[in-house]
Amino acid sequence: xxxxxxxxxxxxxxxxxxxxxxxxxxxxxxxxxxxxxxxxxxxxxxxxxxxxxxxxxxxxxxxxxxxxxxxxxxxxxxxxxxxxxxxxxxxxxxxxxxxxxxxxxxxxxxxxxxxxxxxxxxxxxxxxxxxxxxxxxxxxxxxxxxxxxxxxxxxxxxxxxxxxxxxxxxxxxxxxxxxxxxxxxxxxxxxxxxxxxxxxxxxxxxxxxxxxxxxxxxxxxxxxxx
Ligand SMILES: Cc1cc2nc3c(=O)[nH]c(=O)nc-3n(C[C@H](O)[C@H](O)[C@H](O)COP(=O)(O)O)c2cc1C
Numbered sequence: 074x075x076x077x078x079x080x081x082x083x084x085x086x087x088x089x090x091x092x093x094x095x096x097x098x099x100x101x102x103x104x105x106x107x108x109x110x111x112x113x114x115x116x117x118x119x120x121x122x123x124x125x126x127x128x129x130x131x132x133x134x135x136x137x138x139x140x141x142x143x144x145x146x147x148x149x150x151x152x153x154x155x156x157x158x159x160x161x162x163x164x165x166x167x168x169x170x171x172x173x174x175x176x177x178x179x180x181x182x183x184x185x186x187x188x189x190x191x192x193x194x195x196x197x198x199x200x201x202x203x204x205x206x207x208x209x210x211x212x213x214x215x216x217x218x219x220x221x222x223x224x225x226x227x228x229x230x231x232x233x234x235x236x237x238x239x240x241x242x243x244x245x246x247x248x249x250x251x252x253x254x255x256x257x258x259x260x261x262x263x264x265x266x267x268x269x270x271x272x273x274x275x276x277x278x279x280x281x282x283x284x285x286x287x288x289x290x291x292x293x294x295x296x297x298x299x
Contacts, residue, residue, distance in 0.1 A: 077111040080247070081137035083130075085117045085144030085155035091223035093182045097215065098143030100226040100237065101180070104244035105139070113137075117154045121161060128159070134186060139176045139247050140207070142198065145218065146191050148181035151198075159201050166205045176247065179206035180261075182218030186271050188262035190216065207225045210246075211253030213261040219275065220265040235260040 082102045086092035095116075102112045113133050120130040134140060144155045151159070179198040181191040195212030202209040215221070215236065226233045226240075239260035246253050265273070283289040 075167075077109060078138045078248075079136055080105045080110045080139040080141065081133050082112070082114045083117055083120075083140065083142045083155075083158065084114065085142055085152055085158070087118060087152060087154060088145070089116055089118055092145070093215070093218040093221040093223070094126050094143040094180070096221050096224060096226055097182065097236065098141055099145075101141060101240045101244060104241055105247060108244060108248040109140070110248075111193055117158045121154065121157050127161060134162055134165070135171065137168070137175060138173070139178065141178050141180065141209070143180040143182075146181055146193075146194055149190065149193055149195055149298055161201045163183070163190065163201065163205045171206055175207055175248070176210040177202045178210040178212070178247065178253070180213045180215070182215040182221070184217070184219060184275075186217045186264060186268045186273075188214040188216035190214075211243075211258070212256060213243065214267075215261050217265055217268075217271045219278075220271060224243070234264070235263045262276070 080102060082098045083099055084092070084095050086094035088094070096169055099114065102114060106112050115130055115133060120126045135290055142155065144152055147153075177198070179195060181194045181198075183190045191212075191214035195214060198212055199209050201207075221229070221233060221236070230237065239257045242254055242257040242260070246257065266274075280289060280292070
């Protein structure tokens, strides 16, 4: 018989282990460990390649009391890796209807400064939960995710204080099986750095990268303009 509650983190960033998604999700999963959860972390890019890794993913999902999906926003939606994994999970849950209550929570981060850009992606995850028999635990959205990058949150405590507080509240709510408090959503959506500073740093980074690839003179090209 199982005594410990189980939580599974699925990281959906193609940026793999070095990603904002991994930093956010890992922090939450560590907080759940503090609450006594047994935890697992799977990187979706590794888990949907082969049949045996897909089977392992489905096995972990079936056992989990809480599933957390952390991913970046791609073109106002979910990256391919996440869409594919949700399709695989949905098919499995149709074939083997789950008997215990399982919660699903998502954490989405994006590149533009506004967290609200993630609303559609969260709505898609909410819909997925409703159609596949998960209890919807809520969605957290972080704008300007590049301000976290691949750094562990514990290493950037002062900058990430609102994100950290949000994830601590989220861990408490998952542990107590209560709906995600609005405070957690609001804290996560607060800009990490002022918008003007974020845009300045992002523009410098963009130009530096263009220079590296010798495309800095083409940044304002409009090739499809007739
Ligand atoms: C193909 C692609 C599409 C993207 N689309 C969006 C978008 O629609 N809106 C946005 O704000 N950021 C977009 N981004 C930026 C990522 O969401 C952002 O860099 C995020 O912080 C990456 O998170 P990660 O480190 O967890 O992968 C896109 C990035 C890529 C590579």
